[in-house]
Structure formats: C-alpha cells, structure tokens
Amino acid sequence: MTSTTLPAPAAVPATASAARAFAAKRRRTLLVGLVVFAGMAALPYLVRDVYLQNVLILTVMYAALSQSWNILGGYCGQISLGHALYFGLGAYFTSVLFVTYGVVPWGGMLAGGLASAGVALLLGWPCFRLAGHYFSIATIVIAEIGLLLVHNWDFVGGAMGIQWPFNPDSWWTLQFARDKVPYFHFALGLFVAVWFVTYLIEDSRWGYWWRAVKDDAQAAESLGVEVFRSKMAAAAVSAFFTAIGGGFYAAYVSYIDPESVMSFRFSLLFALPAVLGGIGTLWGALVGAAILIPLTEISRSYLGGTGSGLDLILYGLLVMLVALARPEGVLSLFKRTRTARNQEAAP
Amino acid sequence: MTEIILEAERVTLRFGGLVANADVSLAVRRGEILGLIGPNGAGKSTLFNLISGTYRPTSGRILLEGQDITGLPAPERCRRGIARTFQVPRSFDSMNVVENVIVGGFVRHPRAAEARAAALATLDVVGLAHRADAVAGELTPPEKRRLEVARALATEPRLLLLDEVLTGLTPSEAKAGVELIRRVAERGVTVIMVEHVMEVVMPLVDRAVVLHLGRVLAEGRPADVVRDEAVIAAYLGERRRAA
Amino acid sequence: MTTQALAQVLASGLLMGLIYALIAVGLSLIFGLMDVVNFAHGEFLMIAMYATFGLVLATQLDPVVLMPLVAALLFALGGASYLGVVRFAMRAKANQGMVQIFATFGLAILLQGVAQYLFTPDYRNVQNTWLGGRTLEVGGVFLPWPQIFGAVVSLAAFGGLHLLMSRTDFGRALEATREDQGAVALVGIDRNRVFALGWGLGAALVGLAGAVLAVFYYIHPQVGASFALIAYVTVALGGFGSVAGALVAGVIVGLVEAFTAVILPPALKSVGVYALYLAVVFVRPQGLFGRL
Numbered sequence: 001m002t003s004t005t006l007p008a009p010a011a012v013p014a015t016a017s018a019a020r021a022f023a024a025k026r027r028r029t030l031l032v033g034l035v036v037f038a039g040m041a042a043l044p045y046l047v048r049d050v051y052l053q054n055v056l057i058l059t060v061m062y063a064a065l066s067q068s069w070n071i072l073g074g075y076c077g078q079i080s081l082g083h084a085l086y087f088g089l090g091a092y093f094t095s096v097l098f099v100t101y102g103v104v105p106w107g108g109m110l111a112g113g114l115a116s117a118g119v120a121l122l123l124g125w126p127c128f129r130l131a132g133h134y135f136s137i138a139t140i141v142i143a144e145i146g147l148l149l150v151h152n153w154d155f156v157g158g159a160m161g162i163q164w165p166f167n168p169d170s171w172w173t174l175q176f177a178r179d180k181v182p183y184f185h186f187a188l189g190l191f192v193a194v195w196f197v198t199y200l201i202e203d204s205r206w207g208y209w210w211r212a213v214k215d216d217a218q219a220a221e222s223l224g225v226e227v228f229r230s231k232m233a234a235a236a237v238s239a240f241f242t243a244i245g246g247g248f249y250a251a252y253v254s255y256i257d258p259e260s261v262m263s264f265r266f267s268l269l270f271a272l273p274a275v276l277g278g279i280g281t282l283w284g285a286l287v288g289a290a291i292l293i294p295l296t297e298i299s300r301s302y303l304g305g306t307g308s309g310l311d312l313i314l315y316g317l318l319v320m321l322v323a324l325a326r327p328e329g330v331l332s333l334f335k336r337t338r339t340a341r342n343q344e345a346a347p
Numbered sequence: 348m349t350e351i352i353l354e355a356e357r358v359t360l361r362f363g364g365l366v367a368n369a370d371v372s373l374a375v376r377r378g379e380i381l382g383l384i385g386p387n388g389a390g391k392s393t394l395f396n397l398i399s400g401t402y403r404p405t406s407g408r409i410l411l412e413g414q415d416i417t418g419l420p421a422p423e424r425c426r427r428g429i430a431r432t433f434q435v436p437r438s439f440d441s442m443n444v445v446e447n448v449i450v451g452g453f454v455r456h457p458r459a460a461e462a463r464a465a466a467l468a469t470l471d472v473v474g475l476a477h478r479a480d481a482v483a484g485e486l487t488p489p490e491k492r493r494l495e496v497a498r499a500l501a502t503e504p505r506l507l508l509l510d511e512v513l514t515g516l517t518p519s520e521a522k523a524g525v526e527l528i529r530r531v532a533e534r535g536v537t538v539i540m541v542e543h544v545m546e547v548v549m550p551l552v553d554r555a556v557v558l559h560l561g562r563v564l565a566e567g568r569p570a571d572v573v574r575d576e577a578v579i580a581a582y583l584g585e586r587r588r589a590a
Numbered sequence: 591m592t593t594q595a596l597a598q599v600l601a602s603g604l605l606m607g608l609i610y611a612l613i614a615v616g617l618s619l620i621f622g623l624m625d626v627v628n629f630a631h632g633e634f635l636m637i638a639m640y641a642t643f644g645l646v647l648a649t650q651l652d653p654v655v656l657m658p659l660v661a662a663l664l665f666a667l668g669g670a671s672y673l674g675v676v677r678f679a680m681r682a683k684a685n686q687g688m689v690q691i692f693a694t695f696g697l698a699i700l701l702q703g704v705a706q707y708l709f710t711p712d713y714r715n716v717q718n719t720w721l722g723g724r725t726l727e728v729g730g731v732f733l734p735w736p737q738i739f740g741a742v743v744s745l746a747a748f749g750g751l752h753l754l755m756s757r758t759d760f761g762r763a764l765e766a767t768r769e770d771q772g773a774v775a776l777v778g779i780d781r782n783r784v785f786a787l788g789w790g791l792g793a794a795l796v797g798l799a800g801a802v803l804a805v806f807y808y809i810h811p812q813v814g815a816s817f818a819l820i821a822y823v824t825v826a827l828g829g830f831g832s833v834a835g836a837l838v839a840g841v842i843v844g845l846v847e848a849f850t851a852v853i854l855p856p857a858l859k860s861v862g863v864y865a866l867y868l869a870v871v872f873v874r875p876q877g878l879f880g881r882l
Contacts, residue, residue, distance in 0.1 A: 014476060015467035018467050018476075018479060019463055079687065081691075126868070130875050131875070133627045133687075134826060134871055134877075137822045137823070137826050137867075138867075138868060138871060140819060141819070142868070144819060144860070144864060148858055152855055152858055203459045208453060209450070215439035215440055218401065219433060219439070220439075221400075221401070221425075222400075222430070222433075223451045223498055223499075223502060224426055224451070225453075226422050227422075264815065268695065275688060275692050279685065279688065309703040309704065309706025309708075309811070312699050312700070312706060313703035313704060314703075316697065316700030316701070316702070317700055318696070319692055319695060319699060320675060320693050320696030320700065321696075322692075323679065323689050323693040324675070324689065328684050440684075441684070
C-alpha cells in the first residue's frame, strides 16, 4: 500500500482559527448545559405543588426518552415507532428483578438497558434493510408482538402486571413515597446523561456518520461511511437509554402492566417532543417536552377530566400545526432569527 | 508499483433485460486525467457506479492496483483510495459545509479534530473556505459542485471519479473548475472525468475513452478521438434523435 | 381438526379477510398515488363507524341503506384532509417523511378527540339492524350475515374500483399521476384536484368498511388503532400502491388470523399476521406485489 496522495497540508491560519472557533463553540455549549441543568435541578424546590411536581418529573422523563429516540430517529434518520418495546423491556426487567429476585432497580435498569441494546441489534439485522415506511411499520409491528407476548406471559404477571412492594424511602430501592423530588433528580440525571452522550457523539465519527446516513445513505457509502453499522450503533445506544427510562418509570409509578408501559402511544410520545423541538439537535427533545408534556398533562386535567376529548383535540391540533408550520422544529425559530441578524450585521 | 492504477476487465452490467455496460475493458494509468465521454445513456455514470461499488457487475472484474475489488462494498473501496462525485450533487443538507467534508475526512483521520482540520484545509483547496459554516442546502449550484469535489478529496483518494462537475457552469466558473482539476492532478491524484460535452474536457484530459450504448467505442488522444468517424457518427446520431 | 371445523375457519377467515381488504385498499390507493402513508387511516374507519351509528340514531334507518351516505361523508372528510393538512405537509422542504407521518398522526389524534367529544369514550353498538345477529348455516358451517354482507360489499367495491380505474377519465388521471407525477403537469391535469379526489375515494372506501363493521363491532374512539395496524400490514404485504395486492393480502391476513386463533390463545390471534408480515418484508422488502 502506498501512502495516500493528499497529505493534510500544514494548517493555514484561516483553518486554524476556524478550528479554534469551533472548539470555543463546543465549550460554550457545555457551559450553557451546565447552567441550564443547575437551574433545572433547583426547579422542584421552587414548585412545591405535588401535582406540578409530577408534571415536572414527567416532562424531564419524556425529554430524556425523546432524546434517546432522537439518537436513532433524529440523528440517524431511522424513524422508529416501536420504542415502546425497549421502554417496556426496561420496565419489566427492573420490576421482575426487583419484585421477584430482590435485585435493586439500579441493577435491573442496567440489565434492562443491556438486554434492550442486544434486542435492538438482533432486530436491526433484518429491519435496517427496510426503507422508509416499511421500516417504520415493521417497528410498530414488532413492538405490538412484544406487547401481546408479555400480555400472555404469566411469569411476568400477564395482563395483571406487577405491583412493587411498599418500602421505606430510599435511593437504594428508588422508592420515595412521601417526597417526589428525588424522582425528579433521577429523571434529570438520566436526561443529563443522554444529553452528554449525544454531545460527545455529535463531534465524533459516529455523529457525522449518522447524519450522513440520514441525509443520503448512498452518498455516505461512497465517502467511506459504514451505513449498516451506523444504524446498528445508533439503535443500540438509543435502546439502552430508552430501557433505563422504562426502569425509572416503573419505579416511579410502582405498578406496571403491558398496556401501561408498552402500548403504541408511548412510541409516539418518545418521538413527538424531538420532532416538535427539532430532530437531530441537542436541545430539541427538551424544548419539545417542555411544551408538549405540561400542555397535555394540564389540558388532560382541566379539559379531559370527564373524557370530553377536548384535550385530544388540542393535542392533535398542536402536533399537526408543529409538523406543518415548523418542519425543522421549534428550535429553528431561534436559528433563523440569528442567521438573519448576522446577515444584517454583515456589510 | 504498477503503472496501471485501475483496470476494468470485460465488465458487463444488466438490469433485467437492459444492458447498461457491455464488455467494457479499460486501463487507467497512474497520474493521468482520463476523459470518459459519450452521448446520453452511453453508460458513463453506470461505469462510475461499478468502479465505486454502488453496483456489482453481472460479469467481469475490476482491479485496483492489481487487486481484485469486484466484490468489495463501496466504503471499503473508498478506504482503498477511490472517491467519486455524483452527477446531481448529493450534499448532506442537514449539515453545514465543513461537516459535509468532515464525513469524508474520517476515512483517513479517525479523530474528529483531525478530520475537521483536514476538511477545512480541503475547503481551502477548492475555494469554499469562506462558506464553511453555511448550511449545505443553501449553496448555489456551482458551490454544490465544489462541495462534491471537496468531500471526495477529503477522503484523500488515489483515484478520483468526477461525474459532470463542469456541466452547466458559466464559462468563467468552468475555467475555475478546470484549474481546480489540474491542481488536484498535479498532487498526483489520478482523475477519471465523465463529461457529456467534449469541448470542455478535451484540452484538460490526457486521454479519452468514448462510450456508446454501454460499449467502448473509441480510445486515444483527445485530438484523435474527436476525429474518429464512429465517434462522430454516434454524436451525430444523438443530434439527429434530438432534432 | 375435523373437516367441518377446517371449513369453518376457512370461511370465517375468508369473510374477515375480504373486509380487511376493503379497510386497506384506500390506504394503498393513496400511497400509490402520492407516496404518503396516512396514519389517520384507522381514524377514518372509526369516524365512519360513528357516522353510521349517528345516522342510524337520527334516521332510524337500517345501516345498509345508510351506507352510501356514510361513504359520501367520508369522501368529504378525505378530500378535506388532503386540502387542509396533507397538501401542506407535501410542501415541507425539510424532513418530508417525518412531516407527513406526524401531520397525519396529529389528524388522527384530533379525530379521536372529536369522536370522544361528540359521543363520549363509551362503547357503542348499532342495534336492531336487519343483519344483526343473524347467521347462515351451510353444512354445519355458521356464517354471520353481517360478515357475508361485508365480504359482498368488499368484492363489489373492488369491482367498482377496477371499472373506475380502467374506464373513466378520473381513473386515467389517477393512473397517470401514479405513473409519473411530473408528466401530469405537462398534460394539464390539476394535480391538487386529482390528489384531493384520490383522498376522497380512499376515504370513501374505508367509509364502506366502517359502515359494514359498525353492524357487528363495538364502536369507541380508539377502535381505529387496531384495524389500522392490520391495514398497514395488509398494504405492506400486498405492496404499497397495489390495489390487487391489497385484495390478495387482505384475504391472506384474514386466513392467517383465523388459523392463528385456532393454534394460539385467541388474544394472540394477531401475532400470526404480524409474524407473516415480518417474514414477507424481510425476504421481499417491497411486499408481495409491490414495485420498489
């Protein structure tokens, strides 16, 4: 093998400054992250209302789950509508290991996360050969099969589900009956973890490969991108964190059954915040969840209490409007104005 | 070191009943600029797809520096030094310009910072450095062509396949394009360029191969090829069909 | 399994399969026309069932008589959905596929909300119908009349669709749009009109299915979801865009479901259908009759 013919030229000053500017931008992003997360950690002390605290916990949890979905759906462009499967796997691993075998939820979550990553790789093998709608529908179908199987599997409680025993409040068993604030901090910790992993991946080979696969897989291949391996890696990381979210949800609600953790509406709920906020971005899932979850939770309480359907009407209109008016997500609003401003400032 | 960098041995590709390439044999010399010309539907882009690994031939072999690469997938061929551009630019439109090029940079630089430095340097070479932060989807068509070339160059290829990079440019843009290709070739990169319009490439290429209806029709010095009667007939035939 | 039991499973599967085909064909038609998957398809079915229920209450007429009216209502809903939602989704410059999915999902949720607002989440059923509760016995095989009726309607609808596609100007315009969207503009066909009519037609077909289902199935705001999944499987199995494929795939789905229900617990009857879908697309990603 001869050496390649275009040696990287000595960095010209312009490229060196561009590289420095990029490094500074990365540091700024990290700093913004730190400030935002510190602010968020203080939130439950400012909001003492138990109902609103519940809304906060769900918001941060869905932000974490949506960011996990975003890794496969937003960055790598594989629109999975079956992530409820991984959520359910995490919830069931954690619950069965804790209730039946006495393994603390931390262990169950890790086991569930690894198992889900394994399942994602196993399913990715055939699924990632499917394109577009065929892929999305296959993910729905597989999740539905999972739901039906769990429904009819007595070892994991079948249709009856699994009730967690009542224990004193403890971080060890992740059970907090009196004060819900620790749940918020766990959910926030999960979001920060997924966010940070995404942040690291964004400026790594996988990050660039995933986005190339999303935009044009064939062009990507001609540039040395391993398309199939990219999808598999994204699926495994995405499934891992989704399952940890499932384990957390099981601990938080203390009772799970197949419909309450594996139904299709979860798959949709994981995708929507990222789509709403902006897919394939660091902050899209959080912004989307911060709009969507409080709105749906509060409108359900005030409008849907009697099953009137008004909450669904509002929710449906919102999803439609966002998809149509802002295909790049809410975050693009800010981006657009910033570019406009820069252009005005330019001579 | 072999003097022949790429060899196609009796390469044939059929799509159902349609023959896109028939018995194409071709030898590309290291360091040359080879023009691949021919009327529409001659099988030029198909041959590129076969060389870069997008398609597998129905029969025949493709050798890179004497090694059989016929069965290798596209990314592996890229790592071995084959890069290409697409006739219709296929930029990654959710990414900005430098990120597009970084994707290619990872072929030689596993670390992101190095891939970025290489990408920025490559953008400088193709004259697109001032657009590094622009979203790829917002580039003008000539800029998109440059981006295609930059991405391919970032993989640090030994063999570069350029698919109609000069077509549709204004004369001054085309002139700049020709200079860019010369600069690339001077660095020792072997170039095969597909062009539909002969006039543009003839002064640039060392040698020309004419494809017609999927077969090699003529081969030789540009000046000789344009006088070849079979070639003239093929192009005239096309004009007649178009008329 | 006795011959009689086998005949029973075959007959039930076939009847239900024809109804599944009728549910699915509108989805396939719309996809073939414009490469859009309507994720509100199940909700169109649900709305058709409620429309039947509401019209029966209001007019005291038999659902069979009201069927054309339900189809007409759904035609309007389909056309309006295209003009009001999907048309805009197709203009998106970024993330086209995702915009289509979520715009139609939003529509689905909205329709569920509307149904819940008008009719409450309670389960409803259409009573005192001419067909309801009656069965036909042929050699020990019991066939419910509503399903027989549904199968006949389905076959008639497929026949009518075939005539429409091959004999009328609208059918030819539809076919031309399917073949080449660019060429359509050249021949001077108004794309938007063809698309709107296509959506109307697709929705009218699922409207017929809804009117049939309303006679023997409980009606509630979420009823569309389960049928929608069967419809996606049917369409993908037959190949997106293929009308004949939808018919054959519908029957296959009905039969597989009927046989699965014999082998596995009834709650798992859909597993066979889903597994079949996966097996087919993994081997033949474009479905049985689809073009890639």
